[in-house]
Amino acid sequence: MIKEEKAAKLFRHALRRLLFLFCLGIGGALLSATLVRFAPGYGVQERELDPRWSAQSVEALRQKQVLREGLASFYFHYLSALAHGDLGESDSLKRPVGELLRQRLPTTGKSVVRGLGFAWLAAALLASLGLASRGWLYEASSTAFSSLLLSLPSAVVAMLAVHLRTPVFCAIGVVVFPRLHRYIRSLLVRSYDQPYVLAARARGLGSGAIFWRHVLPVAAPPLLALFGVSFAIAFGAAIPIEALCDSPGLGQLAWQAALSRDLPLIVNVTLVVCLVMLAANSLADLAGSTLAGSTQ
């Protein structure tokens, strides 16, 4: 009975998150539309000045624009196009935004996932080694190393990656690693200092058993929350890294769009990244709630 209640509670929570995501998606789309609509230069077509276009064609272009002049009409057209998967056309690249996103998202996705894997592995390993050794020299050197990495702008890390010819995911990993290492270390220290861990140790339980049975179940929910946050850090780091390493991903696309003031492109890229982040955070949140429930 209790199990069923828990499952129903979890289902309600998931449904609420889904509804929240949907509302945010709609809100984000409307906000994006507003940004595009009120951006300086909106509605001015470069093609109108092209002498090769006939008077009828220019008039047809203007008519098409007039249809979307009212704000309500603009929102309606934008949302109906969005519902059909049409995110508009890039001003600078003259290609559909949806097509550009489909091309670029896998590259960034791969780099981000690999970079996160690298960062999590390194951070967890170094934090665990620090706890196992408990030596001041190791602690001081690992803290100094992560502080040094934390003080480097991600664009400088990208330049170093170009110079050392390392893959993009390594650079993303180097940017994310110090943030994870700091948090995981303090979380593990706090978990190991709990009275029940001391009691388990006093009873003669092995370090492996203490970690798997007493430390990990309690540390898992905040670690899952951190996983969601680390996605946002990795995507943010992808902009300078992809731009400077010449990797054809979303980060590079966003940078090019910002440099050429291509608002339909940058706004839609940001919207898609925002939705990906929210989905990742919601999944991490749900998994954390499930784990926390089972631990209790």
Added chain:
Amino acid sequence: MSPLQKAAATILCMTFALMVLATILVPAPYARQFRDVPNAGPSTAHLLGTDALGRDSLSRLLYGTRVSLLLAPAAALLSTLIAALLGSAAGFLGGWFERIVLAVTDLSLSLPWLFLLLTVRAMLPLDVPPMLSVIVAFLMMGLLGWQASVRVICAATRGVKDSDFLLLARSSGCKPSRLLLRHVAPNLRPLFYAQFWISIPLFILTEANLSILGLGVMEPMPSWGNLLRGFEDFPSLAANPCRLVPLILLVIVVMCFQLVLPSQEVTQ
């Protein structure tokens, strides 16, 4: 304060002194070109050498330090003020206002910070005068960098809201605005300071990233980010290692800010 924190504070004070005295210490105006000595190494005339356009690197570093170290705290002050206003009002008033503020904060926090900055920067003209580009870059950071602090301040305000002294003040007939300004805000002052200090290194690094990408401070105005743009040219960097000085200074200052930061109990 530990000895390490004292050392960090001393380094920061020295850097700030360097920033204040930049006008006296600079050997030449930051934009002046010595066209006969481009890419020169260190010499008595140019202590850190010159860049590819023949501009004195030391002058550019001193002025760049002034730009970055003057405006990053200004942006941090602005973002902390916004966070303090929103966070304390949300925590104090509660209800739908708190829910809306926290939902907006969650939405902004889930979005990578640089994507947000790039979107807003793309809406502004790119060919702005250098001085205006400095103001735009740091104003943008100040106006968009309040989200993380809002959550912390809101949670702390909720804690203060339930305290006995506030109950006493309320029963004495204090108005909500007076409660917020005279009783809640003074109790949150250490937290405001902590959030302010946390934001400074973040804004210094963000400016560096934006300027390296060509979306921050515009040439010829120097900033730490602008000076780091020369790093792409590795052969000349190897020929003149003095070009690493801006990066070393940036890393030292950011590390010092991290060391001087108040304890974790205050910031979380």
